[in-house]
Amino acid sequence: MHDNPPRASRILIVDDTPANIDVLDQMLEAEGHQISVAASGEAALDLAPKIAPDLILLDIMMPGIDGFETCRRLTADPATKDIPVLFITAKSDAEDVVKGFSLGAVDYIAKPFREQEVLTRVRFHLQRKHLIEEMKDKNRKLTEVNDLKNKFLGMASHDLKNPITSIRGYARILLDQGGKLPEETRTEFLEAIHEISGHMLELLGDLLNISMIESGHLNLCLKNDSLAALVEERLRVHRFLAEKKNIVLHASLAKLPPFAFDASRIGQAIDNLLSNAIKFSPPDKNIHIALEDADGHAKFSVRDEGPGLSEEDQGKLFGPFQKLANRPTGDEPSHGLGLAITKKMVEAHHGRLSVESAPGAGSTFSFEIPMQSETP
Ligand SMILES: Nc1ncnc2c1ncn2[C@@H]1O[C@H](COP(=O)(O)OP(=O)(O)OP(=O)(O)O)[C@@H](O)[C@H]1O
Ligand SMILES: [Mg+2]
Numbered sequence: 001m002h003d004n005p006p007r008a009s010r011i012l013i014v015d016d017t018p019a020n021i022d023v024l025d026q027m028l029e030a031e032g033h034q035i036s037v038a039a040s041g042e043a044a045l046d047l048a049p050k051i052a053p054d055l056i057l058l059d060i061m062m063p064g065i066d067g068f069e070t071c072r073r074l075t076a077d078p079a080t081k082d083i084p085v086l087f088i089t090a091k092s093d094a095e096d097v098v099k100g101f102s103l104g105a106v107d108y109i110a111k112p113f114r115e116q117e118v119l120t121r122v123r124f125h126l127q128r129k130h131l132i133e134e135m136k137d138k139n140r141k142l143t144e145v146n147d148l149k150n151k152f153l154g155m156a157s158h159d160l161k162n163p164i165t166s167i168r169g170y171a172r173i174l175l176d177q178g179g180k181l182p183e184e185t186r187t188e189f190l191e192a193i194h195e196i197s198g199h200m201l202e203l204l205g206d207l208l209n210i211s212m213i214e215s216g217h218l219n220l221c222l223k224n225d226s227l228a229a230l231v232e233e234r235l236r237v238h239r240f241l242a243e244k245k246n247i248v249l250h251a252s253l254a255k256l257p258p259f260a261f262d263a264s265r266i267g268q269a270i271d272n273l274l275s276n277a278i279k280f281s282p283p284d285k286n287i288h289i290a291l292e293d294a295d296g297h298a299k300f301s302v303r304d305e306g307p308g309l310s311e312e313d314q315g316k317l318f319g320p321f322q323k324l325a326n327r328p329t330g331d332e333p334s335h336g337l338g339l340a341i342t343k344k345m346v347e348a349h350h351g352r353l354s355v356e357s358a359p360g361a362g363s364t365f366s367f368e369i370p371m372q373s374e375t376p
Contacts, residue, residue: 009126010034012053014044014070015088016062020111024057024088027115028122041070049079055125058105060089060096068103075104082132084125088113148214151321156207159335163196199333206337209268210320213344220262220348227298228253230263231270231291238274245283245330249274253291256298259371265345266369269353272338273302273365279332281306294368297351301366309357317355318343342367 011033015021025035036051038044042064048056056074060067067087074080084106089096092110100108106128107121170189178186212218231253242249277287285305292299306326309317313324323336339353346353351369 008032008034009054012036012048012056014038015059016040041065044070045073048074053083054129056083056085057088058085060087060091071103071105084129155321159203160200163200166196167193203335206341209341210337218348222260222262224258224260225263226258228255228291230267234267234270242278247278247281247285247287249287249289251289254293256293261349269342269345269367272342277302277304279328280326282329296371297368298371299366299368301364303364305362308359308361308363310359314355
């Protein structure tokens with residue numbers, strides 16, 4: 001429980017008697033609150049949705065629509081229904097009190113009031129509102145995490161089921177007809193099993209990464225190293241994959257001074273940007289890779305001549321499980337996890353991942369991480 005409600009809450013006083021307003025105004029302002037005033041029910045109904053007060057002090061007997069009707073309308077309007085309404089009135093027969101509560105008021109203060117009583121009740125209701133908002137916020141976050149977990153399970157079961165089915169299929173054929181199959185075919189099947197299970201391992205690795213990131217357990221192993229050497233090493237692997245699609249990789253790598261980074265995590269980021277450029281480009285295209293010093297940051301970028309991305313897809317790119325309009329051009333696996341992981345890996349190094357793209361104009365993905373010899 002919080003001891004204090006948030007300071008500077010906004011309170012709307014609704015009363016037609018200036019003397020009452022003055023007393024309440026001074027008292028509540030001295031507590032650090034911001035006060036707005038409405039001299040009638042109509043004015044309150046007009047003002048409340050605009051200023052969204054944290055609490056309303058409402059008189060009952062006013063010319064025009066009275067406090068009861070004002071309260072009824074405030075609690076019926078979605079824009080104002082969560083604002084606590086406290087009646088503060090000379091009309092305090094048991095019947096009136098009951099009517100007030102039945103219309104949605106949260107409390108009732110009789111006039112003439114005692115200053116301390118008003119302040120205590122106001123404090124209590126502000127605190128209560130604050131706690132309710134906190135709870136709603138936590139609930140929203142829990143719902144988000146739960147949705148993510150459901151997506152996670154849905155995707156894992158879907159994307160793992162297909163490869164397992166293929167592996168079982170190959171194994172069945174090898175068991176049933178292994179002896180009769182030509183050596184070549186047997187090797188082909190075993191290679192398929194090996195490759196498919198490799199993809200499954202990669203996917204499981206990515207799922208573990210995502211769950212580790214989401215639960216906040218991403219630990220970096222920082223070592224002074226050459227980023228250019230790491231990029232060179234990763235390029236060797238991807239050149240081989242690019243050749244299958246007749247895609248040419250052009251690299252221009254500055255020799256940056258060694259600095260502290262986690263080679264395995266940044267290697268994953270490099271791998272994903274390179275594999276995406278190759279995966280989503282049609283055959284016979286070029287990919288330009290650059291490493292440069294951008295104002296004390298190591299900037300790694302990958303520019304492709306692929307399909308490019310719409311503004312809408314660019315907005316979704318970095319969330320987990322985002323398979324977007326562009327699909328792989330060579331039947332490569334796609335789980336929509338790589339960029340979400342890349343973003344977290346880069347951010348863990350206090351860096352930034354960004355994209356520049358337009359439909360039909362290719363894409364450039366880049367990340368920048370600060371070069372510093374000390375632990376980031
Ligand atoms: N260079 C690119 N050109 C065009 N579209 C891209 C490019 N990179 C990513 N995308 C789009 O963004 C989506 C998300 O990319 P991300 O790397 O997160 O997942 P993925 O490559 O589909 O799967 P994974 O990386 O998990 O194997 C892709 O499915 C694709 O639609
Ligand atoms: Mg990817």
